[in-house]
Amino acid sequence: MTRLIAKRLLLGLLTLWLVATLVFAVSGALPGDAAASILGQDATAETLAALRAQMGLDDPLALRYAHWLGGILQGDFGLSLANGRPVAEVIGTRLPNSLLLAGLSTLVAIPVSLALGIASAMRPDSVFDRLTTFLSVLALSTPSFLIATLTVLVFSVWSGLLPALSNIDRAEGFGGTLRVMALPVLALSLSVIGQMARMTRAILIGALSEPYVETAILKGTSPLRAAILHALPNMAGPIVNASALSLNALISGVVFVEVIFAYPGLTKLMVDSVATRDLPVMQACALIFCAGFLILVLVADIVAILANPRLRSAG
Amino acid sequence: MRDSGRDPALAPRDMARLRQQMSRGATRRDVMRMLTASGMTIAAAGMLATRATRAHAAAPQRGGDLRVAGSSSSTSETLDPARFGKGTDYARGFMIYNGLTRLDGDLAPQPELATSWDSADGRVWVFKLRSGVTFHDGRPFTAEDAVWSVLRHNDPETASRARAYTGAIAEAVASGPLELTVTLSEPNYDLPVIFGTFNLMIVPAGTTDFSRGIGTGPYRLTEFEPGVRSVAVRNENYWKDGLQHVDTIEYFGLPDESSRLNALRAGEIHLTTGINPRSSKLIERDRGIELFVTRSGTFSDLYMQKTDATVGSEDFAAGIKALLPRDVIRSSIYRDFAEIGNDQPIAPSMKYFDDGLAPSGHDPEKAVYHLKKAGVMGQAIPLVASAGVGNTLDMALILQQAAQEAGLQIDVQRVPVDGYWSNVWMKRPFGFGTITQRPTADMIFSLCYKSDGPYNSSKWQDPKFDQLLLAARSERDETVRAQHYADMQALVRDGAGTAIPVFFSNIDAHSAALKGLEPIPTGNMMGYAFAENVWLDPA
Numbered sequence: 001m002t003r004l005i006a007k008r009l010l011l012g013l014l015t016l017w018l019v020a021t022l023v024f025a026v027s028g029a030l031p032g033d034a035a036a037s038i039l040g041q042d043a044t045a046e047t048l049a050a051l052r053a054q055m056g057l058d059d060p061l062a063l064r065y066a067h068w069l070g071g072i073l074q075g076d077f078g079l080s081l082a083n084g085r086p087v088a089e090v091i092g093t094r095l096p097n098s099l100l101l102a103g104l105s106t107l108v109a110i111p112v113s114l115a116l117g118i119a120s121a122m123r124p125d126s127v128f129d130r131l132t133t134f135l136s137v138l139a140l141s142t143p144s145f146l147i148a149t150l151t152v153l154v155f156s157v158w159s160g161l162l163p164a165l166s167n168i169d170r171a172e173g174f175g176g177t178l179r180v181m182a183l184p185v186l187a188l189s190l191s192v193i194g195q196m197a198r199m200t201r202a203i204l205i206g207a208l209s210e211p212y213v214e215t216a217i218l219k220g221t222s223p224l225r226a227a228i229l230h231a232l233p234n235m236a237g238p239i240v241n242a243s244a245l246s247l248n249a250l251i252s253g254v255v256f257v258e259v260i261f262a263y264p265g266l267t268k269l270m271v272d273s274v275a276t277r278d279l280p281v282m283q284a285c286a287l288i289f290c291a292g293f294l295i296l297v298l299v300a301d302i303v304a305i306l307a308n309p310r311l312r313s314a315g
Numbered sequence: 316m317r318d319s320g321r322d323p324a325l326a327p328r329d330m331a332r333l334r335q336q337m338s339r340g341a342t343r344r345d346v347m348r349m350l351t352a353s354g355m356t357i358a359a360a361g362m363l364a365t366r367a368t369r370a371h372a373a374a375p376q377r378g379g380d381l382r383v384a385g386s387s388s389s390t391s392e393t394l395d396p397a398r399f400g401k402g403t404d405y406a407r408g409f410m411i412y413n414g415l416t417r418l419d420g421d422l423a424p425q426p427e428l429a430t431s432w433d434s435a436d437g438r439v440w441v442f443k444l445r446s447g448v449t450f451h452d453g454r455p456f457t458a459e460d461a462v463w464s465v466l467r468h469n470d471p472e473t474a475s476r477a478r479a480y481t482g483a484i485a486e487a488v489a490s491g492p493l494e495l496t497v498t499l500s501e502p503n504y505d506l507p508v509i510f511g512t513f514n515l516m517i518v519p520a521g522t523t524d525f526s527r528g529i530g531t532g533p534y535r536l537t538e539f540e541p542g543v544r545s546v547a548v549r550n551e552n553y554w555k556d557g558l559q560h561v562d563t564i565e566y567f568g569l570p571d572e573s574s575r576l577n578a579l580r581a582g583e584i585h586l587t588t589g590i591n592p593r594s595s596k597l598i599e600r601d602r603g604i605e606l607f608v609t610r611s612g613t614f615s616d617l618y619m620q621k622t623d624a625t626v627g628s629e630d631f632a633a634g635i636k637a638l639l640p641r642d643v644i645r646s647s648i649y650r651d652f653a654e655i656g657n658d659q660p661i662a663p664s665m666k667y668f669d670d671g672l673a674p675s676g677h678d679p680e681k682a683v684y685h686l687k688k689a690g691v692m693g694q695a696i697p698l699v700a701s702a703g704v705g706n707t708l709d710m711a712l713i714l715q716q717a718a719q720e721a722g723l724q725i726d727v728q729r730v731p732v733d734g735y736w737s738n739v740w741m742k743r744p745f746g747f748g749t750i751t752q753r754p755t756a757d758m759i760f761s762l763c764y765k766s767d768g769p770y771n772s773s774k775w776q777d778p779k780f781d782q783l784l785l786a787a788r789s790e791r792d793e794t795v796r797a798q799h800y801a802d803m804q805a806l807v808r809d810g811a812g813t814a815i816p817v818f819f820s821n822i823d824a825h826s827a828a829l830k831g832l833e834p835i836p837t838g839n840m841m842g843y844a845f846a847e848n849v850w851l852d853p854a
Contacts, residue, residue, distance in 0.1 A: 032737040039476060042400065049471070050473075083390055156581040156583075160582075163583060165578050264542075
């Protein structure tokens with residue numbers, strides 16, 4: 001298994017490099033540059049030229065790419081073109097926020113969706129199953145920004161229970177943090193719970209009709225025990241992999257939550273950096289999202305291997 | 316209160332007169348009579364009388380933490396006045412800096428860090444500066460700071476957004492410890508107005524790192540994270556007395572309009588901006604929040620470049636101008652939070668607006684006559700528009716509909732807003748631009764209609780116009796100057812390839828507890844200078 005992990009890490013690094021190079025190449029095709037974006041309508045030829053020179057935008061793309069790659073290898077992500085601050089510092093203030101949001105949402109989403117999925121699979125076509133299916137499909141097919149706006153209307157504008165804005169810098173103590181995080185986490189979990197519960201149900205129903213489960217039940221095992229101890233471990237691989245794909249959305253697909261709740265996270269930063277043509281920040285964000293995805297998939301594979309005795313002993 | 320939005324209030328001048336009447340003891344009924352006598356409907360007058368009474372009766376309260384949400388957020392937000400480009404920057408600027416002058420509700424320059432100014436010929440200007448003013452770090456404000464703050468715009472390395480206005484400043488020197496002498500390369504009687512604009516706020520001499528936000532302004536910066544938020548606390552050593560009512564101001568951007576309104580309705584912010592006219596009904600229904608409407612000279616223009624073979628002819632421009640259904644644009648897009656324009660850029664709320672100039676009306680027959688002469692009937696004319704540039708896409712669709720009825724086919728080509736200003740605007744022959752209110756007629760004309768103006772979007776060349784512009788700039792006699800500007804308005808309306816259907820109002824929303832806002836047409840939220848003027852009413 002160590003060999004597998006090492007191989008995966010190596011492939012991951014290669015993927016990161018390819019992604020970074022691709023982002024660099026594509027950004028060259030975007031209209032305008034950081035200098036034009038900062039000066040906007042008020043740009044004059046003279047000020048544009050001066051700003052471009054200050055930012056090093058006059059160098060050919062290949063040279064800038066070489067500089068950037070050289071910097072990265074030494075752990076230097078460069079300076080943000082939008083405000084001149086070190087990229088590491090800009091990212092450093094946003095990344096913990098994104099991780100906190102993703103982490104809390106995962107803690108809510110995984111148990112809830114597994115429980116819903118297993119319960120539905122145990123009694124297919126029951127009233128509970130139909131209700132869960134209905135709500136899951138509703139949550140899945142409602143645009144995320146609408147879910148977020150509705151939660152704000154219900155929980156803060158109408159009832160005043162929770163803050164409408166997630167001002168993490170002003171939250172006091174653990175309780176305060178939970179309070180400001182409540183609505184973003186709710187909005188975000190709702191959108192992935194539906195998907196994960198549906199997948200768990202579908203995968204598990206298939207497994208429950210397998211002969212080995214039937215045998216277990218005929219030998220007197222309770223259906224719940226049969227599902228959790230016999231069927232679930234066999235299906236862990238597909239479920240964990242499918243969940244990893246859903247959870248990835250909690251890191252890179254949350255721009256709507258960050259915009260609606262004014263939550264200072266990474267995706268908003270990335271959208272900003274594209275708008276301002278802030279290439280160093282754009283690159284750093286792309287690398288982080290890519291790395292997050294690779295790590296999730298790797299963890300999913302390791303869990304799948306650990307759950308499968310045949311693979312566990314294989315190496 | 317239904318009419319509070321319908322009518323973008325009175326001109327600041329009229330409002331000031333009203334308030335003066337109130338302070339002399341006029342009752343609400345007197346004001347009602349005064350207003351209805353001038354031809355206003357009873358409902359509108361009632362609302363205004365109420366507002367004037369309330370504004371006068373309320374006494375400022377000290378204390379409280381003000382929270383304000385702007386309509387955009389970006390990591391490119393800055394505290395360097397030369398680079399200010401968005402409302403978020405301007406609002407922060409007015410918290411921490413002062414200008415040499417400030418612009419009032421009539422866009423006239425008032426003393427700020429300069430106490431008085433004079434010029435014999437419009438070329439050499441002497442500004443007397445205020446004594447006893449200190450920066451947030453304790454340094455005293457002197458003429459050297461003024462010189463540095465003014466001259467840095469002329470250094471290309473500063474990459475100043477005010478470069479277009481300050482180019483004529485040939486020299487600025489400290490002619491005394493508290494005296495600034497500015498020499499222009501050509502006379503300009505608007506210099507004191509230019510010194511009151513956002514980009515010309517005063518910073519300490521020699522500043523290169525602006526991240527600490529050291530100024531002379533009413534609030535001291537304690538926290539600033541570009542694209543996230545800023546916090547400022549009252550500057551206890553401020554040189555003005557009796558202002559700065561709130562203790563702290565937290566300011567952040569919320570690009571999504573419905574989040575701004577929800578946060579306001581939930582009581583988490585006190586003031587927000589960039590309200591779509593379509594949301595006005597929702598706000599009027601909610602008792603806890605109010606609209607704040609400022610008449611402005613901001614407009615979106617439809618330009619037709621003179622250099623283009625198809626859309627460049629005089630007949631095409633005349634045809635499109637007659638074709639535009641301005642009242643439909645005003646009522647359906649702007650819900651009447653706009654004033655009909657007549658294809659020249661000086662709004663009715665501005666100084667030098669010529670009300671003798673006949674309005675450009677919707678005249679399909681005249682339009683057909685001109686469009687036939689232009690020889691464009693039967694062709695599909697491409698028009699670029701972006702849903703991200705104001706309401707221009709809606710305007711394009713309304714024009715397309717009107718054109719179809721007249722027998723002209725307009726092919727609306729939608730483009731994304733990303734890169735619009737660098738790649739589409741003024742590069743395609745037939746499209747839309749948006750020009751925000753500028754404080755003087757000279758600035759608008761120089762930018763948008765002078766032959767070599769940087770925003771001359773229709774590529775219009777008229778030597779007579781250019782001459783008049785220079786003559787007006789260096790004319791001291793107000794009557795002659797007004798006549799020059801009236802002539803220019805007529806020239807632009809009839810000659811330039813820009814159709815200006817409406818001037819739209821700036822719409823803000825605030826909690827009922829927030830008091831003290833007065834309209835200043837340079838922008839939303841009191842021309843962004845709300846910081847030292849508003850207070851929170853605990854009642």
